[in-house]
Amino acid sequence: ESIKNSELRYRRLFESAQDGILILDVDNGKITDVNPYLMDLIGYTYAEIIGKSLWEISPFQDIVENKAKFLELRQKEYVHYENLPLLNKTGKVIHVEFVSNVYLVNESKVIQCNIRDIEKRKKLEAAREIVLEGKVTLLRELKHRIKNSLAIIVGLINMESNRSSDPVIKETLLKIRNRINSISNLYNLLNSMNTVDEIQLDQYIEKMSGLLVQSYSNENYKINLELHLDKVPIDVDIALSVGLILNELVTNALIHAFPDDRSGSVRIALKHKNNDVIIEVSDDGIGLPPGFRVDDSEGLGMKLVRMLSEQIQGSFEKIACDKGAQFRIKFPFVRTI
Template sequence: MNFYQISPSIREIPQTIVRVRKITFGKKNTIMNQQIQKTILLVEDEPLIGLKESAQLQEYGYKVIHALNEQEAMKSVENKNLIIDLILMDIDLGQGTNGTDVARNILKNHDIPILFLSSHVEREIVRMTEDITTYGYMVKNSSIAALDASIKMAFRLYDAHSDLKKKSLEIETKRRELEFSEKRYRRLFESAKDGILILDAKTGLIVDVNPFLMQMLGYSKEELLSKKIWEINAFKNINYSKQLFKELQDKEYVRYSDLPLETFEGEMLHVEFVSNVYLVDNDKVIQCNIRDITERNLHEKILENDIDNKKALLRELQHRTKNSFSLITSLISLRSIAASSAELKNTLEELNLRVQSISDLYSLLYETESIDRVQLTTYCNKVIESIDKLSDKIEIHENIERTYVSAKSAAIIGMILVELLSNAVKYAFPNGRKGIINIELHKIGDNLQLTVEDNGIGLPENFDIAVTKTLGLHLVSLMTSQLNGNIEFPKESGTKIVIDFPV
């Protein structure tokens, strides 16, 4: 079930979601019965989507706390009576709130693993999470099984990261202690897992070398001591080695992220080379730390290839998604043609219109290669065109100002337009009478104003959208609230609906 499915009443949607979840995941209810139940904070500003995701996660054995905004999320993590094991954070929380900023605020004072959820897969959006300690990035509408697997992986990564951080702190403490005594320094020098060379800063002669470097290069200590660095075959480029030594003497610090070294056996290694000058008994010495990064470079190349493959997969998924929308609308149309009753036929046609409006938006973003901005004139015309086919006795006139909005706002506006137009076509002109529907969309100050007006039979007397049982108008009211807008029904002949919302 998704946000756009039909339900007899908006109040029945939560119960319907639960029924579907029990049918779909009824066999999963023992997945975590032998494990300690984990508590997940779901930060999702869409109430219905949050309700759906909470129900799915609960079916997989998680305890879920749903926060609609940053304030509710911060209140939950700061509640000392709650132990939150993981946060599922929506990237786009609406009203100018970015999930990555909320995550940063949480991580300032709390060590909780965060897994991002988003309907965006664009590079610019994903990059927003790169400077945050995050444990994954999931695309919305992925299967619950995939989300569950990502959550479990996030827990494992968090445990590993905690262990690594603990070990790093222990190593740093030991390093500082060893600096105060030669004996402790020698122990560190001998046991270090990086190669270390100690040079005389004046002459460039090697005065000490640790076992790890001897093992790395295949030379004995006697073959290295009392020689200049450029006299060792490992540093075969003599001129370059002399230049490096001169730079060390002048700057007293150099770092090279990738230098070639040749072992005694002729094997080529790639190393990270960091050197600095310091005083020992008033004499300057140079310490060279040499780390073998050959294997790391190999893994980086593998990761680069993996990223390229995932990019290709993403392009293929985008293409398939576009085709999938077309397939869904085609299947609904075929089922509508074969419908056994007028009620079923109307229901399928309305469902098809809702799916088509989302399909039109996705196609527009795909064709224009836009990340988040939509030209409303083009999109609204696509929506109107699909409604216009429902009746040859009703004329639809539009006057839509050229303006751009976010893809999220465009999707909501498109759904509102579908509901209002389909309601007008269905109810405003009974018994096949002719009619006209006028649509206007204009920018007024910092707001957009959408007006849908018809010359039909009009709304019932004493109409109140707050108590109406019509699902379509309930959805219009909910979606207007999502836009932080207002809806009015001016008393005029026919029906006139005016919706104002900030750009």
Template sequence: MFWEVFFPPEERGFIQNLFEEALEPPYRSSYEHQWRCRDGGSRLISFTISTYFEENTIQCYSVTGLDVTKLRRMEEELWRYRTDLEEQITQRSVELLDSRTRLAGIVDSAEDAIISVDSKQQITLFNYGAEKTFGYLKNEVEGRHLSMLIPNRFHDTHRKHVQNFGKSGKVSKRMNDRSEIIAKKKDGTEFLAEANISQVTVLGEKIYTVVLRDISERMMFEKRLQESLNEKETLLREIHHRVKNNLQVISSLFTMQKLRTEDPDRLSLIQESQHRIQSMALIHEKIYQSEDLSRVRFDQYIRELVTDIFQSYEVYPGKIELQFQMKPVSLHVDMAIPCALILNELTSNTLKYAFPDDSTGKMLIRIEEKPSKKLHLLFKDNGVGLPDSIEIKNVDSLGLRLVRVLTQQLKGKLELEREAGTSFSFHFPITSP
């Protein structure tokens, strides 16, 4: 028989059964057999047995064999690939679900309102922060148009803004320059909000996400704070004005006292005190006129102060050439007043003693702010100079004692030179209280 020739004994019974199966409709049976080749290898052959009849009598059997070795190997590889792919898909699905769960937790835990809409501006995401901000529950807004959260008068503007943003290609953008928009709560209340919009394309469809924060309370607080600050500035400005007026009253009292005094020494003391008071009054006047109530443009102040002192001592034109070498310098009032008193004393001393009788000369005032955050103040004249017997550390003059004390108060350094007149060089650290 056929199976006895081509098949080993252990398979012959099975092959005989296949031939018998081919006798029953559909008169065909199949079998795959690992066929051994002459070279010692093997091939997987798919056999098909067909029975042919003529007048209900078996005429013959047809046995065809097809080498399916490569086909089965490809199927096995495809099966392994499919199995691996399914495992990866399962793993990625678990990871994606975990990521979505964590993202949902983060989104819902955010205090800001986070709202996503599709290309038709229908709401697809509405977090817990949005529920608190707008007063709607998630299921009340999902699937509805975003315009329900915007006052009617802004519908067209908002729609065009989103459309233009979608065409811009930008990933994110503030809703406008100040990032402030008007939104509407469930009860119809309108409120000021700060918003940022972003876009992403998912499966060919654009998703827009808005992160929004109600800033009504913050703006109200800022308004009240600004009103309070304005009130305090007005009060502080008024205080400076009144201090200046009171100092001028004291200066006027000194003027009246001078009219009743004939003693030259007393007159000199009164005039010196009057100059000190006027130098402080001028500081308060400058601050009152300034936008910054804590600082004064010291270079501008010096010009006016020294000019007033010259006029007070009735220095005739041409006697003393006054030179200024100054750059714009702004000082805090706590530093400006001591520096002003120092300049007042030095200017007064120069006008009284440096150029006796009809002698003429020069006086130089230089001021600049160094990169090291130090103020350099130079006061120099080419007058007769200080006597060698006078030492700043042990001086009897009230004016020079005041200069020394104020320098120490400002933690400054003073250098005195007596060549070709007198030179006072100060270095003060600039502080900002």
């Protein structure tokens, strides 16, 4: 009685299952049972399926084209196809997930094939891809508009600087312009790399520092820029803070380290060491004022560097050196996943 009840429960589950089920003879591959769901899915009747070999049923010919492949399937005892197109009797292509297992029933081996219709899942995935693509397009358009807006702001600053004859105002406007340019360079790089959340920090530093040196150079004032940069991919938000930090440090070196149009070099080193990113900015100029301390500096630039270093959970320090000035920024390596 217990065995009969168990068989009855199994039969009810088999008949009502919302996945297609095939039972095969493990020796010859002939179909010994099929549930209603699969018959509806592929459009074949019970009589057209039972007793046939799996490779004789048109929808499954791609899975088992001949007996040799069936023997291979039987030997593996497990086969899984994530996305398999089946052609049903009416000619309609249905995408399914196909799983085949070998197991014992009353001390005899059988093969059970489970076939799940994944058409709805594929449509949802396609819809998600469309939504994602739309968001990416929107972000690109937003980046483009921000870049254009920053260019307009820079243009207005240049116009105001050209109108002014006060050297203090001109220097202040130049610093503001360079800060905005450091942000604009980031958006330019994002556009060129076709990404929205990560950039190569080495490329960003190379472009930004080169433009800074160029903006301060003239026929009588030649500064050499030395770059020693590891390749470091970095989150865009962190890159923005790093760009503003470097803008301040490089600008300070270009303005204060080489008075009276003397020549010299500014060096930037970028290293990825263990789980940290380390950036060192140095010059071979006249050096810092006696008693200079990073924490005591009241200048806007140094205050900005300290604030941004804390924002990226990093540290900022002055490094002792024989000539010129040297600073180090160190922060955790965080990459967008």
